[in-house]
Amino acid sequence: MKTAGVILAGGRSSRYGKQKLFEEYNGAPLYQQSITAMTNAGIPSIYIVTNQELACAFNHANVIIEPNAHGGPLSALYTAMEELSSHPFDWLQILAGDLPYMSKDIVQANLRAANSLPSADIILPTAKRYQPLHAAYHMRLLPRLRELIKKESSMKALYETVNTYTLSFSPNHPAFININQPEDWHLKEE
Numbered sequence: 665m666k667t668a669g670v671i672l673a674g675g676r677s678s679r680y681g682k683q684k685l686f687e688e689y690n691g692a693p694l695y696q697q698s699i700t701a702m703t704n705a706g707i708p709s710i711y712i713v714t715n716q717e718l719a720c721a722f723n724h725a726n727v728i729i730e731p732n733a734h735g736g737p738l739s740a741l742y743t744a745m746e747e748l749s750s751h752p753f754d755w756l757q758i759l760a761g762d763l764p765y766m767s768k769d770i771v772q773a774n775l776r777a778a779n780s781l782p783s784a785d786i787i788l789p790t791a792k793r794y795q796p797l798h799a800a801y802h803m804r805l806l807p808r809l810r811e812l813i814k815k816e817s818s819m820k821a822l823y824e825t826v827n828t829y830t831l832s833f834s835p836n837h838p839a840f841i842n843i844n845q846p847e848d849w850h851l852k853e854e
């Protein structure tokens with residue numbers, strides 16, 4: 665089973681007031697936390713999916729550029745899956761790029777589940793609510809994604825209509841804290 669990592673890194677950051685992905689945390693830009701979590705979980709091939717305007721600001725070898733900027737997470741997943749469909753990957757592990765406390769355990773649990781559930785299309789972590797931006801998506805979803813993109817659908821429309829397996833995590837797991845606005849840096853209880 666071969667998995668590629670895909671970091672969603674083409675949002676507007678309108679609530680943050682400037683591009684949050686490049687804010688420094690732990691001596692590196694914020695998006696780097698998600699790359700490190702994937703690497704520590706043993707995923708060797710990691711791609712950043714973003715738009716033309718931001719692309720050259722990432723210090724990363726593999727960048728996929730969306731033809732249409734700001735189409736949202738489903739559109740970004742579709743772009744990455746289309747682009748990587750000629751590669752020998754079975755699964756794409758997605759992560760948002762705004763997760764300061766992201767850790768390898770979530771990714772490892774997803775990979776274990778994907779390995780042991782041959783009929784699963786999506787491994788969807790749950791912590792308080794469904795977490796589609798921490799989920800793993802099987803490459804066989806590409807035709808379904810093509811259909812949904814034509815209808816401008818959401819992630820929900822995808823995970824509710826395919827074979828989705830949910831994985832439960834503690835509601836307070838810090839890996840699920842994302843930064844939406846500057847005040848969110850105080851969300852983690854020390």
Ligand SMILES: Nc1nc2c(ncn2[C@@H]2O[C@H](COP(=O)(O)OP(=O)(O)OP(=O)(O)O)[C@@H](O)[C@H]2O)c(=O)[nH]1
Pocket residue numbers: 672673674675676677678679680685713714715730733734735736737739740760761762797843844
């Ligand atoms: N590639 C890509 N990533 C996206 C897109 N929309 C959101 N993301 C990423 O998904 C993650 C969560 O994004 P949000 O915080 O929901 O949206 P945002 O646009 O970054 O921020 P707001 O404008 O405040 O909603 C972040 O890592 C974003 O960079 C998109 O259209 N394309």
